[in-house]
Amino acid sequence: MNVTINGAAHELPPGATVAQAVQRLTGVRSGVAVAVNDEVVSRGAWESTALAEADRVEVLTAVQGG
Amino acid sequence: MTNTADTADTANTMDTMDTTGTAYTMNTAYTMDTADDLIIGGEKFSSRLIMGTGGAPSLEVLDQALAASGTELTTVAMRRLDPAARGSVLDVLRRRDIKVLPNTAGCFTSGEAVLTARLAREALETNWVKLEVIADERTLLPDPIETFDAAERLVADGFTVLPYIGDDPVLARRLEQAGCAAVMPLGAPIGSGLGIRNPHNIELIVEFAGVPVILDAGIGTASDAALAMELGCDAVLLATAVTRARRPELMAGAMRSAVSAGRAARMAGRIPRRRYAEASSPSIDGPPPVHR
Numbered sequence: 001m002n003v004t005i006n007g008a009a010h011e012l013p014p015g016a017t018v019a020q021a022v023q024r025l026t027g028v029r030s031g032v033a034v035a036v037n038d039e040v041v042s043r044g045a046w047e048s049t050a051l052a053e054a055d056r057v058e059v060l061t062a063v064q065g066g
Numbered sequence: 067m068t069n070t071a072d073t074a075d076t077a078n079t080m081d082t083m084d085t086t087g088t089a090y091t092m093n094t095a096y097t098m099d100t101a102d103d104l105i106i107g108g109e110k111f112s113s114r115l116i117m118g119t120g121g122a123p124s125l126e127v128l129d130q131a132l133a134a135s136g137t138e139l140t141t142v143a144m145r146r147l148d149p150a151a152r153g154s155v156l157d158v159l160r161r162r163d164i165k166v167l168p169n170t171a172g173c174f175t176s177g178e179a180v181l182t183a184r185l186a187r188e189a190l191e192t193n194w195v196k197l198e199v200i201a202d203e204r205t206l207l208p209d210p211i212e213t214f215d216a217a218e219r220l221v222a223d224g225f226t227v228l229p230y231i232g233d234d235p236v237l238a239r240r241l242e243q244a245g246c247a248a249v250m251p252l253g254a255p256i257g258s259g260l261g262i263r264n265p266h267n268i269e270l271i272v273e274f275a276g277v278p279v280i281l282d283a284g285i286g287t288a289s290d291a292a293l294a295m296e297l298g299c300d301a302v303l304l305a306t307a308v309t310r311a312r313r314p315e316l317m318a319g320a321m322r323s324a325v326s327a328g329r330a331a332r333m334a335g336r337i338p339r340r341r342y343a344e345a346s347s348p349s350i351d352g353p354p355p356v357h358r
Contacts, residue, residue: 006146006147007146025147025149026147026149031154031156031189031190032147032189033144033185033186033187033188033189034185034188035181035184035185038177038181040181040184040185040188042188043188058146058185059146059147060144060145060146060147060182060185060189061144061145061147061154061156061189062142062143062144062145062154062155062156062166062168062186062189062190063142063143063144063145063151063155064119064120064121064122064125064128064142064143064155065118065119065120065141065142065143065145065169065171066118066119066120066141066142066143066167066169066171066196066198066303066305
């Protein structure tokens with residue numbers, strides 16, 4: 001299954017969850033938020049939310065700014 | 067310290083005495099009749115200097131500058147997680163017990179800003195957001211239409227919204243009516259250091275506002291921050307003026323003093339401007355003694 005994580009193509013096993021997608025980038029959970037196809041997926045739902053082919057996953061955190 | 071050539075570039079003692087010592091004194095030097103807390107969205111702050119974190123050369127420099135500024139509220143931006151990044155601005159803020167204010171910097175549309183605010187709420191566990199929807203990369207001026215639309219949606223979604231806007235008294239009033247917790251008019255474009263280009267409009271915003279007015283963007287040096295407070299702003303938000311100063315920590319202390327001094331001057335009530343002189347010494351009967 002091909003998905004996009006932060007703009008880069010990734011191949012994940014069929015039925016992979018948001019948690020698995022986040023794991024591709026970081027093991028840290030605090031200070032991190034995820035949107036799939038422009039909808040926020042709350043941290044508590046990462047394990048139970050399955051991704052679909054061509055989903056766009058954005059994994060964000062706070063950086064210096066403003 | 068008698069050698070002035072030395073004081074410019076050496077001496078941590080100067081930093082210690084001048085930034086830390088004087089700044090701490092400044093906050094208690096003037097006597098307010100009552101506690102002079104800044105209250106935004108029901109939350110109290112004793113510092114009226116809100117800091118941004120953009121532009122600092124390192125987290126260490128940022129950390130020192132934030133400490134010297136005395137800030138209790140500081141903005142961060144939301145960006146794609148970089149697995150290679152070392153250290154986090156969040157660690158700095160947590161260590162200093164500074165409340166985090168996520169912004170929506172980099173958003174051009176209401177939809178982007180709303181999504182970014184929701185991601186920030188999820189990541190940082192705060193419903194506060196500095197709403198920033200810019201119109202173009204060249205001026206970074208805020209887009210009033212997209213900003214207003216996003217503000218309405220975010221207020222409806224339970225956010226405490228602090229919108230960054232032009233120095234427009236009408237838009238400020240409309241955003242207050244829409245339920246924003248504060249308004250943040252610019253002094254001049256972001257990072258320009260041009261100071262407050264339209265003090266009259268800032269005064270009008272202050273005059274009509276029922277929520278805190280936070281002067282945001284354009285501050286170049288301490289006198290700009292003092293002027294913002296003298297005009298009646300409730301707080302000042304700045305970043306570049308400190309983070310890109312030659313000595314960020316020293317400038318942070320200067321800003322802290324300037325905001326305190328400007329606030330005190332506002333509360334004290336300045337004298338009216340006069341066209342001609344008014345003697346401050348008592349008048350004398352007859353000619354001055356030297357001519358007698």
